[in-house]
Amino acid sequence: MIINGVGGQGLITLLKIISEAALIEGKDVRTSELHGLSQRGGSVEVYIRFGKKIWSPLVEKGKAGLILSLEMQESINGLYFSSKDTVFLINKYQTPTFLKDFSEKEVLDNIKKLSQKAYLVPAGEICQKEFGTDVVAGIYLLGYAVFKGFMPLKSASLLSAIKNIVPEKFLELNEKAFNLAGK
Amino acid sequence: MGNEAIVRGALEAGVAFVSTYPGTPSSEIGNIFYRISKEAGVYFEFSTNEKVALEAGIGASFSNLKTLVAMKSFGLNVALDSLLPLAYAGTKGPMVIIVADDPNCWSSAQSEENSRAFAYLSHVPILEPSDPQECKDFTKLGFKISENFKIPVIIRTTTRVAHQSSLVTFENILKPENKGEFIRDKKRFVTMPPQVLEMKEELLEKIEKIKEFSEKSEINSEDSSKKSKIGIITSGISYLYVMEALKELGLELPVLKLGFFYPLPEEKIKVFIKSLKKILVVEELEPYLENEVERLAKKSNCKLEVIGKKLLSQTGEMKPEFVSSAIARVSGKKVQISDFYAGTEGKFLIPKMKHLARFCPGCPYWSVFTTVKKVAPESTVFGGDIGCYMLGSVSPHNLYDYLFSMGSSIGIAHGVNKSTKSKVIAFIGDSTFFHAGIPALINTVFNKSNPLIIVLDNQTTAMTGHQLNPGMGENGIKIEDIVSACGIKNLKIIDPVDVKELEDGIKEFLPKEEVSVIISRHLCALLAKKQQG
Numbered sequence: 001m002i003i004n005g006v007g008g009q010g011l012i013t014l015l016k017i018i019s020e021a022a023l024i025e026g027k028d029v030r031t032s033e034l035h036g037l038s039q040r041g042g043s044v045e046v047y048i049r050f051g052k053k054i055w056s057p058l059v060e061k062g063k064a065g066l067i068l069s070l071e072m073q074e075s076i077n078g079l080y081f082s083s084k085d086t087v088f089l090i091n092k093y094q095t096p097t098f099l100k101d102f103s104e105k106e107v108l109d110n111i112k113k114l115s116q117k118a119y120l121v122p123a124g125e126i127c128q129k130e131f132g133t134d135v136v137a138g139i140y141l142l143g144y145a146v147f148k149g150f151m152p153l154k155s156a157s158l159l160s161a162i163k164n165i166v167p168e169k170f171l172e173l174n175e176k177a178f179n180l181a182g183k
Numbered sequence: 184m185g186n187e188a189i190v191r192g193a194l195e196a197g198v199a200f201v202s203t204y205p206g207t208p209s210s211e212i213g214n215i216f217y218r219i220s221k222e223a224g225v226y227f228e229f230s231t232n233e234k235v236a237l238e239a240g241i242g243a244s245f246s247n248l249k250t251l252v253a254m255k256s257f258g259l260n261v262a263l264d265s266l267l268p269l270a271y272a273g274t275k276g277p278m279v280i281i282v283a284d285d286p287n288c289w290s291s292a293q294s295e296e297n298s299r300a301f302a303y304l305s306h307v308p309i310l311e312p313s314d315p316q317e318c319k320d321f322t323k324l325g326f327k328i329s330e331n332f333k334i335p336v337i338i339r340t341t342t343r344v345a346h347q348s349s350l351v352t353f354e355n356i357l358k359p360e361n362k363g364e365f366i367r368d369k370k371r372f373v374t375m376p377p378q379v380l381e382m383k384e385e386l387l388e389k390i391e392k393i394k395e396f397s398e399k400s401e402i403n404s405e406d407s408s409k410k411s412k413i414g415i416i417t418s419g420i421s422y423l424y425v426m427e428a429l430k431e432l433g434l435e436l437p438v439l440k441l442g443f444f445y446p447l448p449e450e451k452i453k454v455f456i457k458s459l460k461k462i463l464v465v466e467e468l469e470p471y472l473e474n475e476v477e478r479l480a481k482k483s484n485c486k487l488e489v490i491g492k493k494l495l496s497q498t499g500e501m502k503p504e505f506v507s508s509a510i511a512r513v514s515g516k517k518v519q520i521s522d523f524y525a526g527t528e529g530k531f532l533i534p535k536m537k538h539l540a541r542f543c544p545g546c547p548y549w550s551v552f553t554t555v556k557k558v559a560p561e562s563t564v565f566g567g568d569i570g571c572y573m574l575g576s577v578s579p580h581n582l583y584d585y586l587f588s589m590g591s592s593i594g595i596a597h598g599v600n601k602s603t604k605s606k607v608i609a610f611i612g613d614s615t616f617f618h619a620g621i622p623a624l625i626n627t628v629f630n631k632s633n634p635l636i637i638v639l640d641n642q643t644t645a646m647t648g649h650q651l652n653p654g655m656g657e658n659g660i661k662i663e664d665i666v667s668a669c670g671i672k673n674l675k676i677i678d679p680v681d682v683k684e685l686e687d688g689i690k691e692f693l694p695k696e697e698v699s700v701i702i703s704r705h706l707c708a709l710l711a712k713k714q715q716g
Contacts, residue, residue, distance in 0.1 A: 028349075040540040040541060056427035
């Protein structure tokens with residue numbers, strides 16, 4: 001699977017949680033991430049692959065199972081890695097590109113040319129309403145992916161992983177956000 | 184992560200002295216040592232630049248300490264001047280040098296450097312790990328080779344290795360021996376003619392011996408059990424893509440994976456290719472291995488068809504789909520392309536979508552760039568340098584007229600200034616100023632040019648993750664003291680929040696006959712946020 005978004009949205013934390021959960025389930029895991037200048041608000045994508053035996057840390061073109069986009073327009077960049085079977089889970093949140101921007105309709109039109117399994121979820125809005133902050137939007141989407149069965153991992157493993165990765169003082173908030181998606 | 188595994192490998196080998204200058208994708212190595220060095224009993228420093236870091240390491244090695252020096256690709260260019268004589272002199276305490284290349288230039292401005300080429304120039308052994316486990320194992324092996332053969336060893340990683348995560352098996356950490364002793368050995372540590380030529384002979388003999396070691400080494404592993412006339416030779420990250428592709432395509436081909444890039448196990452390669460008809464060489468960037476295989480094939484199998492860059496690009500990083508399609512083509516196997524598959528071969532074109540990286544909210548550089556654009560005349564030439572402020576070259580600023588390597592904004596400004604009547608404004612960050620800006624600044628005074636230099640002092644090495652630099656802390660070296668010591672009279676220190684002050688400074692200094700410096704000082708907004716918790 002691929003998580004994309006813009007630098008600073010907490011992609012690396014999500015990557016760590018998912019890999020940890022896959023390890024808890026005894027799966028082989030490889031991931032790839034990027035650091036440096038690309039982090040400064042620019043497009044970022046990270047790759048997570050797990051299964052019985054994994055060689056490549058990068059997802060091959062056309063072979064992603066799930067594209068989790070923390071920024072709506074970034075889901076377009078997931079198309080390269082996708083086929084008609086790929087699930088797109090998209091955060092309804094948009095930040096300007098300073099180049100050509102895409103509207104919600106344009107984004108969805110493009111995704112639907114390839115995959116009918118596109119889900120646009122206002123995760124930030126939901127978390128803002130429920131918790132007064134949207135910093136856990138990514139965790140909410142993670143919960144959404146698991147409870148809807150878009151990701152072959154158990155919710156219990158992810159909750160254990162969240163416990164192992166997230167600092168104590170934010171733990172409760174993260175657990176709540178994760179579980180909220182299952183309600 | 185690969186970088187974490189390198190740290191672990193060094194600790195398991197008993198490293199005692201670590202120096203580095205941060206650069207993506209190598210930075211985490213220094214960050215981790217900075218955090219743990221005290222507890223681990225290891226000496227650690229962020230050096231002023233990579234050459235100084237290497238030299239610090241050489242001093243430690245000459246004093247018999249186990250030493251690790253880490254840098255990104257371009258760092259080795261800076262350190263090269265001392266690497267070559269080190270290869271001649273050899274090490275005393277074992278030394279491993281980590282060099283992290285960045286194919287695809289994910290976080291590199293100046294070139295898509297393939298540092299493997301330094302092996303030919305320096306005769307320093309280079310090992311190429313594929314994943315975090317190998318990062319750890321090869322680092323340890325590097326120390327062993329260095330200890331046995333008295334030569335520094337380079338571990339060359341790439342972004343997809345250094346920033347790849349997977350499971351790594353730990354072994355025990357070896358307590359570092361950190362009491363060094365410098366025992367005079369002029370025959371080894373002084374490279375002067377005629378001695379230096381004898382040293383070169385010794386070095387070449389050493390390499391022959393290491394080649395014998397490489398021939399037997401397990402890190403050059405072959406799987407020749409597969410009975411096919413088509414084989415694959417690969418190294419580094421490409422190995423993982425090869426194995427993935429073979430699995431996906433359901434093919435069984437013999438694979439030779441090379442952990443040593445230099446010296447190559449030539450006999451092993453010759454035996455591997457002897458009975459093959461075709462060989463596919465899968466390597467990232469320039470075809471160094473392919474050329475070697477071509478050369479070796481002339482000796483052992485002159486009918487062998489060597490295929491590499493004919494199918495795989497020299498530019499950009501290797502990707503799994505490139506490898507699977509190359510293997511499919513060479514083996515004549517049809518690849519199953521999904522019916523609905525985006526991209527050029529698929530049903531439709533994917534539109535171009537990209538968020539440009541930009542200055543963080545609250546970044547002190549925002550006001551500098553807007554003000555400079557407003558105040559400086561159209562004809563001004565703008566020079567950029569390496570750091571977060573490289574973003575001044577993209578929208579909405581689109582400012583720089585040139586941008587090269589560390590410290591070059593000032594060096595090039597001088598040349599433009601001397602060759603034309605153009606006024607040049609050169610930008611340089613605080614860490615970059617210390618790294619390589621000072622000699623260029625002195626040159627502007629000594630050889631009399633008059634650029635306006637704006638030092639963007641955000642009091643940290645921000646881009647690579649807020650590492651220490653010489654200007655930081657209470658006892659930090661003051662950039663203004665260095666500027667004044669060069670005899671530069673046109674000097675102002677401003678806070679870019681005060682736009683008026685900056686505007687006035689630029690207006691006052693631009694017409695000056697001599698070089699002038701504005702130090703724009705304001706703490707990095709990200710660091711400020713971090714410090715507040």
